[in-house]
Amino acid sequence: MYQREALKAYGQTPPEVQESFRLAVERFERVFREVPKDQPWRAEGWNALQIQGHLIKTHELGALLVKVLESEKPHHRLLHLVAAAQQRSKAPRTISKLLAPKIVQLEASETELASRWSRTNQKFLSQLDQAHLTGKRTFPHLYIGELTALEWAQFMPYHLDHHLPQLEALQVAP
Template identity: 30%
Template sequence: MLNLEAYGDKEEVLARLAQSRRALLDRLREAETSWLTTPLREEAWTPLMVAEHVALVEESTARVLRRLRRVAAGEDLPPVPFVPGEFKEGKPQAPEPVRPQGGLSLEEVLALLERTRGLLLEEAEKADPHNPATFPHPFFGELTALGWLRAALYHEEHHLKALG
């Protein structure tokens, strides 16, 4: 099982997120158009869809960080139903809300990545990494704000490796 704590403290996570984002953007910008729009393997997403998915996960993570901050501030928020992650042939499957729709151009994907990273960093800046409030992650269980940031880093690095 993956040990998210190995990803370090908030500052380390944010520094590595900056590195992984630079690498992802470089990979996308330097790629041939045909590679960007070709599935990575049979029944898989295209590289542009992978990048869209990374952005959707970041947007979702930013919303979770905002919720955790509000809970920590004493707001009484309605419960959110927990939906555990699904596996297919031993591999985690993206939950429906973060599955890419596809059809976006490189420019559109780059703009989406920029917008969602901005949201994530804005919420990360406000997040208290020591607050014990948690929210369930579909694959990692109950995570604090720092845990969610670590999961976002793991997620981007995981997909960056898959893109080669």
């Protein structure tokens, strides 16, 4: 389960968050290289490619959120769509899992995912190069609540670490 307090461990400044993100990407990639890509990590769970696709979409959204929350401009229209999707899904939960909204799911070929993975992660890191992460403006996370630009930036490496055990489960799977 996501915990707002845990976000603080991922840095308080853009360079600290960048380093946390880089390290989380490295941890993810190290395990990702070693696991079967088309086998779900548990019954009704995602496979490694679906997890990677979800992370790509989340990182794309994270870069946009940081940019918008740091500006004085009105929220980007995509964010209105995200908020509407969140409203419709009403934070779906089961006892053992959270369900990601369709807007942060991505199905694509392994080659397309690999290319997009690199581009997306670089874009997020570049966005942090330009960020101050000091504003009070917020945008809601479906499960955690209202987050500032700093908290959204912290959420990206936190989220990678959240999905890492799913990949690790594939390492020991028969």
